[in-house]
Amino acid sequence: MNIYKKNSGIAIFVFLLLLIIGSAGCSKMDEWKEHVKDGEISYTGKLDSLRIYSGKNRVKIEGLFISDPKVVECRIFWNGRKDSVSVPIKRTQNTDTLRLLLENMAENVHNFEVVTFDNEGNKSVTVYGTGTVYGERYQQSLFNRPIVVNSLKAYDNTFTATFGNVDRTLGIFATEIKYVDTEGITHTKRLSIDDKDVAFENVKIDEKMVLRSLYLPDTLCLDTFYTPYTDFNPSLTYYRNLGYPFTATNISGRWGVLQDWNSNAAANAISGRGSWDTNTGVGVLAAEAGWGTPNINNGKIYQSTTLPAGKYKVDIEFRRNNVTANVDATNNLIYFVVTNNGTIPNVADVPSSNSLGYYNLAWINDAYRVVSFEFDNPVTQEVTIGYVANLMSSSNQYFNVRGMSLTLVE
CATH class of the missing domain: 2.70.50.30 (Coagulation Factor XIII, subunit A, domain 1)
Known part of the structure; x- marks a missing residue:
């Protein structure tokens, strides 16, 4: 091996490498000199x-x-x-x-x-x-938080509402509701986005309510954005304990006495109970005869309140089983009745009674169904609504109402 030639080659390589580095260094130095030819660069302190x-x-x-x-x-x-x-x-x-x-x-x-x-x-x-x-583009993308269901109870001036879910990514954080109380004073309530269910007391009937929603588009935003005020008429509830679920007193086992309704002895023939049942796990307005319980002869369940003049719509979600034996004009019949005399008639008298309206709750099928009918209330007066049932055959039979509503149409 020729050691001399090998070392000579290494020396040449090192020399060339140093020459390249030196040239680059001179180039950088020349650039620096160009920048500082009028003096050294001086920077002020940054923000x-x-x-x-x-x-x-x-x-x-x-x-x-x-x-x-x-x-x-x-x-x-x-x-x-x-x-x-x-x-x-x-x-x-x-x-x-x-x-x-x-x-x-x-x-x-x-x-x-x-x-x-x-x-x-x-x-x-x-x-x-x-x-x-x-700016305006963002403003136009905003919308009010929706109310899923609301009720203003005419009998105690309590307003309740349940709000729906809303997309929070736009920055919604609150909703404001304005209402007038029974003394004529306007109130504004601000509700957090986490408040789903709300209740106000002493709310005046026949006054519109208004709401708007509040947005902060990001955590560093200086300004709150508001949707325009939107007015709405609360859904008036004139009668108590209309279901979903129904509530009761004097409960024993599955049976009880329907709360806030008048119910006679025939409607509560199961040891003083029977107008309310929770056999399905949910409280319902009930009438049952058979399976060891007594027959029902003109069982009545009703309540009264002052109702403003107008046309009203009644929706009833009910079920009953099919009974074909021993059905006549007075037997195995159930009516919903509206009167203005503080009570409701017997089954046999319903078609000929001087009522504001009635509906024959005949069997449809064993599943729950909603039926509707309308009636006119000519003047503001006390109006009674209720159910009357004759379940007198030897057949086992039941009647359940899961819920109902009464709304002013016009």
Whole structure:
């Protein structure tokens, strides 16, 4: 092996490598000399802790002046440096704060550049930040939180409502409801987005309620956005304990006495109970004869309240089993009846009675079904609604109402 030739080759390689590095170093040095030919570069202290708050057609820019007492000016650029603002700075011996509102901004996401200067025109390195300006486009995307169901109870002036789910990504955080109380005073209640069920007392009947929803599009937003106020008429509930589920008193086992309704002995023939049943696990208005329970002869379940004049619609969700034996004009019949005399007639008298209306709750099938009918109440007066049943055959039979409603049509 020729050691001399090998070492000679290594030496040549090292020489060339040093020559390349030296050339690069000279090039860098030449560039540096070009930059500092008029003197050494001097940077002012940059703005620290830059924070940009979003807003409605505006942004707020905040930051801290910490390190450089020579800073006398701060310039903020945006829109590709086509727009800018200059802020005079008067430093103290302490940390100073920049707070700047930029108004009448176009709705968009804006990129900002912040540069500070001293008296000699030396500038800092650029500090970059991004801020969002919200405007009409965002406003038009907002909507009110929906109310799934509401009820204003005419008998005690209590309003209840259940709100539906809503997409929270747009920033909704609250809803406001305005209502007038029984003394004529207007109240505004603010409800958190987490409040699903609400209740107000002493709410005046026949007054519209209004609601709007509140939005903050992000956690740094200066401004709250509001949907326009939307008015609505509460759904008036004139009668008590209308189901879903029905409630009861004097409960023993599956049976009880229907609460807030009048019910006679025939309707409660099972040891003083029977107008309420929970055999299915849910409380229902009930009538049952057979399976060891007594027959029902004109069992009556009814209640009364003052009802304003108007046309009303009644919806009843019920079921009963099919009984074909021993059915006549007075047997195995169930009616829903509306009267203005404080009580309801016997089964045999319903078709000929001077009632405001009635509906024959005949068998449809064994599953729950909703039936509807309307009646006219000519003047504001006490109106009685209720059920009357004759279940007198030898057949086993039952009747259940899961829920019902009465609403003013016009």
